[in-house]
Amino acid sequence: MSQVDPRPPGADPARTRTLSESDSKDLLARFGIPFAPEHLVTDAAGARAAADALGVPVAAKLCGTNIAHKSERGLVRLGLSGSDAVAAATDELLAAARPDDGATGVLIAPMLRGHRELIAGIATDEQFGPTVLLGIGGVLAEAVADVTVRLVPISRIDAEEMIDDLRSQALLGEFRGEPALERDSVVDVLVGLSDAATAVPGLVSADLNPLIVSDGRAVAVDALVELTEGTHLEPAEVRS
Secondary structure (H helix, E strand, O other), X not given: OOOOOOOOOOOOOOOEEEOOHHHHHHHHHOOOOOEOOOEEEOOHHHHHHHHHHHOOOEEEEEEEOOOOOOHHHOOEEEEEOOHHXXXXXXXXXXXXXXXXXXXXXXXXXXXXXXXXXXXXXXXXXXXXXXXXXXXXXXXXXXXXXXXXXXXXXXXXXXXXXXXXHOOOHHHHOOEOOEOOOOHHHHHHHHHHHHHHHHHOOOEEEEEEXXXXXXXXXXXXXXXXXXXXXXXXXOHHHOOO
8 A cells, every 4th residue: 555645845744733623624624524514703793693694502612723622721612502692702712812822713613412422533653654543432432442543545445444343333323312323424534534634745633523423424523633834735725
């Protein structure tokens, strides 16, 4: 299997940068990875309009190029059920931004419900190059440590086999009144990640955590992309 060097020519492999959540999603969406609809806003008025467009309840998250751990810093508001609450949360989040966050605004997104979560992503192995991974996420992630990995590029058959490799198959069938996982939705994610790892020079890692299984389909609600410092992306590939 051919190996793919993720670094652009002349890039320093020791230095990396992260994209904001919105830019990470915009980049990966080009490769068919499904995300929930959302709006990036810069003020309370924009947040009200976004909530009206999406319908409540919604989530609000501060978005920035140097914000990797939003929950730990209290930069996420969930279950906002009215435009006043959304506007107030947006003001609070913008006020909480630090100078080094590289804040670009607040993401307003619909609340997705599901009892099951998966994780998926790209990681670069120093010896073998880019890999795609899939695992059980959520509260069970550390307890079950159920993860499978493949070198890129992968085919749809490879992606199907990755799903089969997970030990927690009971979680993929009908579960707590929810339909069985639509495997094609996960295959689309894994093949999309593989395509991104192959097509984007300098893509070091990507983290989709969680993939919420909602009405049987896996939908990514968070994303973080890491690039080698000096990687150039075309303007159409990122939002900001």
